[in-house]
Each structure stands twice: as C-alpha cells, then as structure tokens.
Amino acid sequence: MKMNRAPxxxxxxxxxxxxxxxxxxxxxxxxxxxxxxxxxxxxxWDVPGSSFFASxxxxxxxxxxxxxxxxxxxxxxxxLGDPWAxxxxxxxxxxxxxGHLSSIVELTVVPGRVMGPLPLSISExxxxxxxxxxxxxxxxxxxxxxxxxQNLRTLDLGFNQLTGSIPSSVGSxxxxxxxxxxxxxxxxxxxxxxxxxxxRIDLKHNYLCGPLRAGSLPPSLHYLSLSWNWxxxxxxxxxxxxxxLNSLDLSMNQFTGNIPATVFTFPITNLQLQRNxxxxxxxPASPVTIPTVDLSYNQLSGPISPxxxxxxxxxxxxxxxxxxxxxxxxxxxLAGGMQLLYLQHNYLTSLEIDPRAxxxxxxxxxxxxxxMVPPIRAPCPLKAGKQQNRPRKQCIELRG
Numbered sequence: 001m002k003m004n005r006a007p008x009x010x011x012x013x014x015x016x017x018x019x020x021x022x023x024x025x026x027x028x029x030x031x032x033x034x035x036x037x038x039x040x041x042x043x044x045w046d047v048p049g050s051s052f053f054a055s056x057x058x059x060x061x062x063x064x065x066x067x068x069x070x071x072x073x074x075x076x077x078x079x080l081g082d083p084w085a086x087x088x089x090x091x092x093x094x095x096x097x098x099g100h101l102s103s104i105v106e107l108t109v110v111p112g113r114v115m116g117p118l119p120l121s122i123s124e125x126x127x128x129x130x131x132x133x134x135x136x137x138x139x140x141x142x143x144x145x146x147x148x149x150q151n152l153r154t155l156d157l158g159f160n161q162l163t164g165s166i167p168s169s170v171g172s173x174x175x176x177x178x179x180x181x182x183x184x185x186x187x188x189x190x191x192x193x194x195x196x197x198x199x200r201i202d203l204k205h206n207y208l209c210g211p212l213r214a215g216s217l218p219p220s221l222h223y224l225s226l227s228w229n230w231x232x233x234x235x236x237x238x239x240x241x242x243x244x245l246n247s248l249d250l251s252m253n254q255f256t257g258n259i260p261a262t263v264f265t266f267p268i269t270n271l272q273l274q275r276n277x278x279x280x281x282x283x284p285a286s287p288v289t290i291p292t293v294d295l296s297y298n299q300l301s302g303p304i305s306p307x308x309x310x311x312x313x314x315x316x317x318x319x320x321x322x323x324x325x326x327x328x329x330x331x332x333x334l335a336g337g338m339q340l341l342y343l344q345h346n347y348l349t350s351l352e353i354d355p356r357a358x359x360x361x362x363x364x365x366x367x368x369x370x371x372m373v374p375p376i377r378a379p380c381p382l383k384a385g386k387q388q389n390r391p392r393k394q395c396i397e398l399r400g
Contacts, residue, residue: 029062029063030073030074032102033073033075033103034062036101037056037062037065037068039095040078040094040095040097041053042095043092044090044094044114045092047088047089047090047091047113050081050082050087050088050089052066052067052081054066062075063075071103075103075104076103076106077107078098078107078108079106079108081109081110081112083110089109089110089112089136090109090112091112091115092114092115094116094119094133094138096119096120097121098119098122099120099121099122102125104125104128105128105129106128106130107125107131108131109132109133109136111134111135111159114133114136114137115137115138115139116138116139116140117138117140118138118140118143120143123143123145123146124148125149126151128152129153129154130153130154131149131152131154131156132154133157134156134157134158134180135158135159136159137160137161138157138160139162140164141163141164141165142164142166142167142170142181143167144167144170146167146169146173147168147170147172147173149173150173150174150175151175152175153176153177153178154176154177154178155179158180158181158182158184159183159184160183161184161185162181162184162186163187164186165187165188165189166186166190166191166203166208171192171193172194173195174195176193176195176197176198177195177197177198177199177200178200179202180200181202181203181206182203182206182225183204183205184205184206185206186203186206186208187207187209188209189208189210190210190216190226192213192216193216194218195218195220196220201217201221201223201226202223202225203225203229204228204249205227206228207229208226208229208230208231209230209232210231210232211232211233212231212238213238214237214238216238217242219241219242219244220244221242221244222246222247223245223246223247224242224245224249224250226250226253227249227251227252227272229252229253230253231250231253231255232253232255232256233256234255234256234258235250235255236257236258236260239260243262243266245267245268246266247268247270248266248268248271248272249272251273251275251276251294252275253276254276255273255278257278257279258279258280259282259295261283261285264284264293265284265286269290269292270292270294271292271293271294271295272294273295273298274296274297275298277298278299279300279301280300280301280302281300281301281302281303281305282300282305282308283302283307284305284307286307287310288307288308288311290311291311291313292311292312292313293311293314293315295315296315296316296317296342297318298318298319299320300316300319300321301319301320302321303323304329306329309326309331310332312337312338312339313338313339313340314338314342315342316342317342317343317345317366317384319345320346320347321346322346322347322371324348324350324351325343325348325351325367327352329341330352333359333360333363334359334360336360336363339364341363341364342365342366343366343367344366344369344380344384345369345384346369347371347390347394347395348367348370348371349372350372351367351374351375352375353375353376355375359376359378365378368380368385368387368388369384369385369388369389371392371394373388
C-alpha cells in the first residue's frame with residue numbers, strides 16, 4: 001500500500017525546532033522524519049524504572065535523541081528503549097507513522113510491554129535491513145507484506161504473542177540471514193526458504209505442524225531450532241543436506257523415520273532429537289565427537305553402537321534398544337570420560353561390569369527397567385520410576 005505523505009506534512013511544525021545547529025553549521029531535519037518521531041513518542045512511554053524518553057525534547061535536535069541516529073537530514077537507525085540488560089523497556093503500541101522513516105536501515109524495540117499488531121506501514125521501509133522487536137507482547141499475524149522488504153537480513157519477532165502462519169513471502173526474502181520467531185503462537189507449516197545466505201532459523205515453542213520438505217531449508221544453515229512444535233514426517237533427506245550445522249534441536253516434535261548417520265558427524269556440541277517418533281537402528285560410521293547426544297523417548301531399536309562411547313553425556317533411555325551394553329561405554333564411564341549414561345526403559349539384556357566397581361562421583365548411570373537384573377546399584381532420576389526390571393512377558397514378546 002503506497003503511503004500518502006501529503007496529510008502527514010500538513011501538520012504545523014515550528015520551524016525553529018527543525019533547525020539543527022552544530023558549531024554554527026545549520027541543517028534542516030526532514031520534516032517527515034521529525035513528525036514521525038513525534039508520533040512514535042506519543043504512542044509509547046517508559047515503563048516505571050525506565051527513562052529512555054527523557055532526552056526526547058523536540059525543542060532540540062532529534063538526531064541527538066537517545067536511540068536516534070541520522071545520516072544528513074534523515075533518520076537511518078531507531079533503537080527504541082534502553083539497551084542495557086534488565087531495563088524495564090517501553091509500553092504502548094508502535095505507531096503506523098514508523099513507515100514514514102523511509103531511509104531507516106535498523107529498527108529495534110527492546111524487550112518490554114509493547115503490544116498490538118505490527119503496523120503494515122513497516123513494509124514501506126524498503127531500506128530496512130534489521131528488524132528486532134523480540135520480547136514484547138506484539139500480537140496478530142505476521143504481515144505477508146514483510147516480503148516487500150527485499151533488503152531485510154535479520155527478522156527477530158521472538159517472545160511475542162503472534163498467531164497465524166509464517167507467510168511464504170517471509171521465506172522468499174533473498175537477503176535473510178537470521179530468522180527468529182521462537183516463543184509465539186504460530187501455526188501451520190514451515191515455508192520453504194529461498195535465501196542462500198540464511199544461517200539461523202529459530203522457530204521453537206510454537207504450534208507449527210506438518211512435514212519438512214527435503215529442499216525447504218538451505219544448506220547455508222548453521223543454527224536450526226524447531227523444538228516444541230508439532231512437526232512430523234521424516235527428516236533424513238533434509239538433514240543430509242545441512243552439513244554446515246553447528247547447532248541442531250529437533251526435540252519435542254513428531255518426526256519419524258531413521259536418524260541419518262551423517263548427523264553424528266556435524267560439528268555441534270549438543271544433538272537434541274529427544275521426544276519424537278524416530279525408529280530404526282542408530283549406527284554412526286565413526287566415533288561420535290559430539291559432547292551431548294540426546295535420543296531419549298523415541299522408538300529406536302537394535303543394538304547400541306560402540307561408536308557412541310566417545311560421547312560425554314548420552315541419553316538413550318525410553319527406546320527399544322536390545323542386546324548387550326557395549327563394554328566400551330562402561331569402561332569410559334568408570335574411567336570418568338563419560339559423565340552421564342542413561343539406558344533405562346529399553347530392552348537391554350546384559351551389562352558386563354564388576355559388581356564392586358564404583359562409578360566416579362562426577363559420573364552418573366541409570367540402567368533400570370531393562371530385560372536384565374541390574375548388576376550394579378546406580379541412582380536414577382525419579383521420573384525413571386521404582387521398577388528395577390521390565391516384565392518378563394514384554395521381553396519375550398520383543399524377541400518373538
């Protein structure tokens with residue numbers, strides 16, 4: 001929607017407050033930007049304890065206001081709210097006049113109590129590269145017109161109250177490098193993303209659903225978090241393409257199918273695939289160097305691979321693993337190289353360990369509720385329950 005600047009310019013502006021004088025050199029601030037700042041200031045105010053707007057005295061040069069940065073007679077950056085961590089932020093609404101700051105490159109609102117929908121006029125900011133409004137109470141749907149911001153690189157709307165779906169137009173932004181929409185109430189599918197420079201996607205804690213197509217995420221990704229959604233279907237083809245990931249969290253979804261062996265070669269510190277419906281064996285091709293691997297609460301089966309003995313914190317509990325626990329896992333745990341080994345609630349049949357062995361105080365192991373009598377007493381988390389052995393009938397049925 002093309003904005004009409006004429007009514008905006010009809011407002012009476014005292015010429016004396018439009019004049020900026022710096023060392024006897026005077027320049028006139030663009031009247032459109034001046035009036036936009038006035039409207040923005042009237043629609044927002046400091047939460048008690050904040051003093052952000054104390055410097056916004058319109059009888060002086062607006063380019064000297066806290067959070068306002070100018071290039072010549074135009075505003076190019078607007079950072080609303082005290083940026084120091086822990087400050088209470090602002091409250092109110094974002095005035096549609098924000099769309100009149102046509103030269104703006106960066107727009108941020110610090111976490112606070114800013115509410116209401118995103119003004120459609122934001123889509124008029126053709127030069128905008130950074131939009132950060134996270135940690136507020138912004139509601140309504142993400143405007144599809146944000147796809148008009150062809151220069152946008154970072155879109156951070158996380159920790160708000162946004163609803164509806166993620167517009168496909170957002171996925172089509174060609175320069176997008178960072179997308180943060182976590183902790184909202186978004187639903188529907190994850191759209192395909194076209195940007196070849198996209199490195200971060202954070203969509204956790206929403207209500208997103210449906211499968212992820214193999215080509216929907218670009219191989220340029222370094223960070224991917226989709227946890228706490230309702231996403232489903234296989235991800236093996238998708239993950240095989242994302243070999244640059246250094247952070248991956250797909251936990252708390254309904255993903256199915258196999259976990260590809262390539263995932264265990266990613267240069268990440270924490271592999272979080274827990275609480276899904278993954279099936280089949282886990283068979284890394286080489287020793288896993290990821291410090292923490294959490295595959296718990298799935299439907300994984302088959303023997304436990306000795307390639308996992310190099311993991312520091314290994315969660316394999318609440319699956320369908322069978323057979324003997326590899327001795328390399330036990331040896332590394334007793335040597336203190338493995339800090340946590342959770343194997344409870346599987347169908348494991350044996351674990352070779354000296355009953356007199358002592359687990360180092362820095363390590364922890366839980367093996368209860370399997371198809372064996374635990375050869376060693378080891379403390380387990382309370383949620384593992386009190387039963388030490390799986391009922392014999394269940395073990396016979398699995399073998400059958």
